[in-house]
Amino acid sequence: MRYMATYDLMETIRNTNQWLGASALSFASYPIFSMAPNPVFQWISAWGEVTERTFQRMVTKPDWGIESITGEDGRDHLITVEPVVSRPFGDLIRFNVAGRDDMDRRVLLVAPMSGHYATLLRSTVKSLLPDCDVWVTDWHNARDIPVSEGKFDIEDYTLYLTDFMRALGSDLHVIAVCQPAPLALAATAYLAEQDPDAQPRSLTLIGGPVNPDASPTDVTDFGRRVTMGQLEETMIQRVGFKYKGVGRMVYPGLLQLASFMSMNSDRHATAFSDQIGRVSRGEASDRDPHNKFYDEYLAVMDMPAEFYLSTVERIFKGLEVAQNAFVVDGHKIDIAAITRVAVKTVEGGKDDISAPGQCVAALDLLTGLPDDKKASHIEPEAGHYGIFAGRSWRNNIRPLVLDFIDANSEDPAKRNRTRPRRKNAPDAGDGPALKAV
Template sequence: MYYQLYQNQADLMAPFRAAARGFGGVLRQFDNGGPETFGVRQAAATLELMAGGGLTHMRPPFGFTTVMVGNQEVKVEEVVADSTPFGNLLHFRKDTEVPQPKVLVVAPMSGHFATLLRGTVQVLLPDNDVYITDWANARDIPASAGRFGMDEFTDHVMRFQRVLGPDSHVLAVCQPAVPVLAAVALMAEDKDPATPASMTLMAGPIDTRIRPTQVNALALEHDVKWFEQNLIDTVPWRFQGGGRKVYPGITQIGAFISMNLDRHVKAHADQYRNVMGGDSVRADAHRKFYDEYLAVMDLPAEFYLETVKSVFQDHDLALGKATWRGRAVKPEMITDTRLLVVEAGKDDICSVGQTQAAAALCSGLPEEMKVYHLQADVGHYGVFNGRRWASEIYPLVRDIIQPGRAPA
């Protein structure tokens, strides 16, 4: 199978990339920026591109050590608050006695690690007691741990929300918007005391019939059997998850790159010029982005296939047909959870209107408890990362979590 072929190639290239990384670093020490070291810079730039061309399968660090709370700098410690074979509930515990609202950030299980939301967490941290779903790489999960599908994802959201307890909040980015909405509906119907006080859904595929994107169209080109036969593979036996059926991260990252191939080719050409020109700021920014972007994780096969069928093909939640372990999911049972929906005007993954559909589904929620925001000038990632997220979107999140809060 192609997973084993990929792994063989990666193992073969690993020592060459390591050597390129080390030798390139040595060469940079001899570069004085002058014309006499032009050849050194040229060689270092070439080695840089070679070293950075491979994928990794380990989660990069979040890297938070301190944060400002008010006018005080406090320490941040990563603590595992709960754990299952499929992921940890990671708590960014702060060394402060200032009471803050507890917020569960539900990261997408979409081929990248939860650190893709580093910028999201960074902005939330000063005002909130932040937790995040730190999903495990499926190739590191023993097959004996069992299956992980949409029901199990929803289980985890409810389980982790109960760890946070009453008067906490939930924020879902992209794909988890569907199981998060389902989890909150189930908890609301059961009058669970841990039902979130607020729910923020950001660029998530609640109803993909609305203005279908290229991603949505691709999901409809074949039946789910085709996806199983052509995109699902088996983890090689040398890994802890050996024998587990997965949607490999290499397949997902290949799809992402192919959607914007010209942009990635240009980025690497620019990086060559950055190193050649001694622009260390831009070169470091490129390295940081691609170290994260090329860190990939495998998805459990059943989760990927059920997502394709339920969310993108059958539109179960949007059509009122969604179930959790055979029980109907009823978003209309949500009556006390404030709702914020955020979309991006330039989103080529989840188009405008797809997430907004959640507001109509939550028909039992008073209109004054629903807030919709369209950030017209950003794409998909700009909803939860970057300047617009920090300056224009986050204030709305803060207000939905703490209505009536005095401005900072």
């Protein structure tokens, strides 16, 4: 499984299916076939359209798609995405709102490196932009990173976070979503020991596996069942000749996607068959609910092998963060060193990926932090996706997070503060849970 031939074989299968879809769409769309009142041609065309789009977007990074927001002045302000710090494995990007003064709330949103792009947090970013200046960690697809750039494991990830925090200064509020929660906690503790002036003012951990054993799920059970040798043998491959990262050891995005889809295969099969029917009847659109969801869900990226394997070995199996035994660059981090950064945890009562108890375990590790600097929240009806991007986030969690940020900020000075919005948009539901996070 670790050789380029296997990686290229998967890419060949994907490419072939995309070609078959495009060919079927082109063939069945000949005008002459409209003379025959046979619905089979409409069905073939619809199958081709859905198939081509499905397999093409697996290798396409989605756009952020956030073009503007309406300010309290009633004007539309254009949004531009600007790199602030560029690194081989990921950039720190800013969503710059044109024509708006700097906001008092400065937020670093730490995106997971878990098979999907940072655009997974698009709705989270969009909901924060009216009231915050927002920066995001934009991780790169490992297949596009040359081998000469070296390795990237969870220690490197943690050091990237410390560098990003230093670049933004201490007047900062960090929100880590899912997988990076334990590493964001470790990065904050690292700064508390090594560079106290660079610590953020607050840290919000949303649905992350700080202590995976606190509340087992299928994800944690899988990490326990398999050995590291089995993972390396079955999950790790070398990037093929088509990409800049040729030869790099990765956990391929296509292999990850196969795992994601298998967890709910019946639901996905029904969704695609229904979409083919809608396309054949002319009821589908480019941004209908199916395409809106699967454009993001199917867009997967390769993870560096070292990052994936070290996450399983050290976070899930070794419980290094949970036991306050995490080592970064030869330095043993002491989470108790955090004494002035306010920490809040958010969990979903119906989260089947990072179940309640896994994230709030962070507060028990913060023995040096006063109780009035700690907070936690469980959203009873929220699943994993809902706690950072769905209805539960919009209506309940986001206002609480903004209040927490305000409670741990300096009094407004040069920057303008926009008060948290209490009235929410009409309920659109949480949407399907993305299993990759």
